[in-house]
Amino acid sequence: SAVISQKPSRDICQRGTSLTIQCQVDSQVTMMFWYRQQPGQSLTLIATANQGSEATYESGFVIDKFPISRPNLTFSTLTVSNMSPEDSSIYLCSVGEGVGSTEAFFGQGTRLTVV
Amino acid sequence: GENVEQHPSTLSVQEGDSAVIKCTYSDSASNYFPWYKQELGKGPQLIIDIRSNVGEKKDQRIAVTLNKTAKHFSLHITETQPEDSAVYFCAANSGYSTLTFGKGTMLLVSP
Numbered sequence: 001s002a003v004i005s006q007k008p009s010r011d012i013c014q015r016g017t018s019l020t021i022q023c024q025v026d027s028q029v030t031m032m033f034w035y036r037q038q039p040g041q042s043l044t045l046i047a048t049a050n051q052g053s054e055a056t057y058e059s060g061f062v063i064d065k066f067p068i069s070r071p072n073l074t075f076s077t078l079t080v081s082n083m084s085p086e087d088s089s090i091y092l093c094s095v096g097e098g099v100g101s102t103e104a105f106f107g108q109g110t111r112l113t114v115v
Numbered sequence: 116g117e118n119v120e121q122h123p124s125t126l127s128v129q130e131g132d133s134a135v136i137k138c139t140y141s142d143s144a145s146n147y148f149p150w151y152k153q154e155l156g157k158g159p160q161l162i163i164d165i166r167s168n169v170g171e172k173k174d175q176r177i178a179v180t181l182n183k184t185a186k187h188f189s190l191h192i193t194e195t196q197p198e199d200s201a202v203y204f205c206a207a208n209s210g211y212s213t214l215t216f217g218k219g220t221m222l223l224v225s226p
Contacts, residue, residue: 001161033213042204042216043159092158102147102166102208106158 002027004107006093012113013083020079021110023093028073031096033104034066038089046091049076083114117142117209121217128195129225136220138205139187147208148181148188153219154201163190195224 003026013019023032032049047055047068055068070076080087093107118141128134140148146167151159165172165179165188172179176195181188192199202221206214 004158042218043214044216045213048213103149103161103164104214105161106151108158111156 001103001105002029002095002097004093004095004105006107006110008110009108010111010113012115015084015114017083018079018081019083019112020077021091021093021112023076023078023107025074025095027097029095029097030073031104032070032076033094033096034068034076034078035092035094035106036089037092037109043092046078049078080112083112085114088112088114117145117207117215119205119207119215119217121205121220123220124218125221125223127223127225130195130197132195134190134192134195134199134222134224136190136203136205136222137187138189138207138217139185140207140215141186142207142209143183143186145207145209148179149206149214150177150179150190151204151206151216152201153204159204192222195222197224197226200224 005024007022034046035043037043045058046061047057049055049068049070051070067079090109090111092109094104121138149164152162153159163177163179165181176193178191200223202219204219205217209215
């Protein structure tokens, strides 16, 4: 499976600021996704990162709050904008490796604390 | 959309015992059911999966069963070891590589 690297691994941020999280994959992948895992909770899909076009957001998530870029088949970024303590979560990058593939693999995650 | 229920939320067993975690799903169109293990401070790791054309799959001490009619699937871990202690998530696909997760089961294996 692909090796997925996320940066930063953790950060503590002031409310009102923004943080950009990077996801780098060691091979080209068709699908890239961003998930949020709130403390002690399950994983919730934020959006599908589409290469060369706007991301597809799930209900409850909007582009102004979570802008996403995907300039190529190996890299994506998620920005958490105008942060509040409620945004404290683990943010996870996930990839699906081929057209029609259903397997999804995850990076190590970015643990964000907003103070 | 898909809804996945997972039970129990916590499970404590003695080393060597078996552990069973159960999940149900709502969308009959789902055809892929993975299980992930998440250790503290790490991302979820895919440990086993099953597709809707198969009723059971085994990988050493881990097995997964699927009942499509009842829309439920289960994870079975035999001969548990302390290193099996982690949070386990079941999931069902809502599209290509898009997953809906259960709420997780914290498994504690005591020596």
